[in-house]
Amino acid sequence: MKLSISRYNPDEDSRPRLQDYEIEPGPADHMLLDVILRLKQQDPTLTLRKSCREGVCGSDAMNINGRNGLACITRVRDLKQPVVLRPLPGFPIIRDLVVDMTNFFRQYHSVNPCLENFDPPPERERLQSPQQREALDGAYECILCGCCSSQCPSYWWNPEKFVGPAGLLQAYRFIVDSRDQATRQRLDDLNDTYRLFRCRTIMNCAEVCPKGLEPSHAIEEIRMMIAGLPVPRGGLDVHSPRPPR
Numbered sequence: 001m002k003l004s005i006s007r008y009n010p011d012e013d014s015r016p017r018l019q020d021y022e023i024e025p026g027p028a029d030h031m032l033l034d035v036i037l038r039l040k041q042q043d044p045t046l047t048l049r050k051s052c053r054e055g056v057c058g059s060d061a062m063n064i065n066g067r068n069g070l071a072c073i074t075r076v077r078d079l080k081q082p083v084v085l086r087p088l089p090g091f092p093i094i095r096d097l098v099v100d101m102t103n104f105f106r107q108y109h110s111v112n113p114c115l116e117n118f119d120p121p122p123e124r125e126r127l128q129s130p131q132q133r134e135a136l137d138g139a140y141e142c143i144l145c146g147c148c149s150s151q152c153p154s155y156w157w158n159p160e161k162f163v164g165p166a167g168l169l170q171a172y173r174f175i176v177d178s179r180d181q182a183t184r185q186r187l188d189d190l191n192d193t194y195r196l197f198r199c200r201t202i203m204n205c206a207e208v209c210p211k212g213l214e215p216s217h218a219i220e221e222i223r224m225m226i227a228g229l230p231v232p233r234g235g236l237d238v239h240s241p242r243p244p245r
């Protein structure tokens, strides 16, 4: 199997360069991450993040043949060769496939991603009806991998000012939560030329999300709520993630 992987060591390189590799995958190397880890035995200097290996932690997000995805849930047999691997675009590169996600998480924290409820805590949990719970579908599943924001041109140009699709999906998740009491403040905070309205509905975010989520749909609904328009509350669509190119 042929791969071409972006290498960058800030102590030695002035810019990233592609390094070619050829490796025979083992019989159990079904996923791209399996192959990369085998390659790492051959070249221990190759640097990447990974953790759960089953599409839950979001650590091994990278650009695979031009499109963002998670290496651990990308099937080797679906990939065109040579497989070109680059770090997530638009994020500062720390080394090889590892990017600096500081600004991504700063934007995430800027939407106050936690439940605001000022009523005295009940004896047990704060209850929701099945319909109220359904409103969270398509939003709560986000694993904060960064694939969407990294593939969003609006985020590339204004990472300090535009919250980005991942952060906005999380804002939506609390705006539509029946237990949250800060809806007005959340909408007022996002009613800004850059924070929300810099989204140009290019839809890259929904295209690359490895969980099949649609941040663009959430963004559209937040815009409608700010405009005072009625929004259907049945949860967002979740589609099967698109196969890699």
Ligand code: SF4
Pocket: 058, 141, 142, 143, 144, 145, 146, 147, 148, 149, 165, 166, 169, 208, 209, 210, 211, 212, 213, 215
């Ligand atoms: S919306 Fe999808 S692509 Fe974006 S951070 Fe969440 S899981 Fe990742």
Ligand code: SF4
Pocket: 151, 152, 153, 154, 155, 164, 165, 198, 199, 200, 201, 202, 203, 204, 205, 206, 215, 216, 219
């Ligand atoms: S729809 Fe909006 S948030 Fe999604 S990629 Fe396009 S500009 Fe970015």
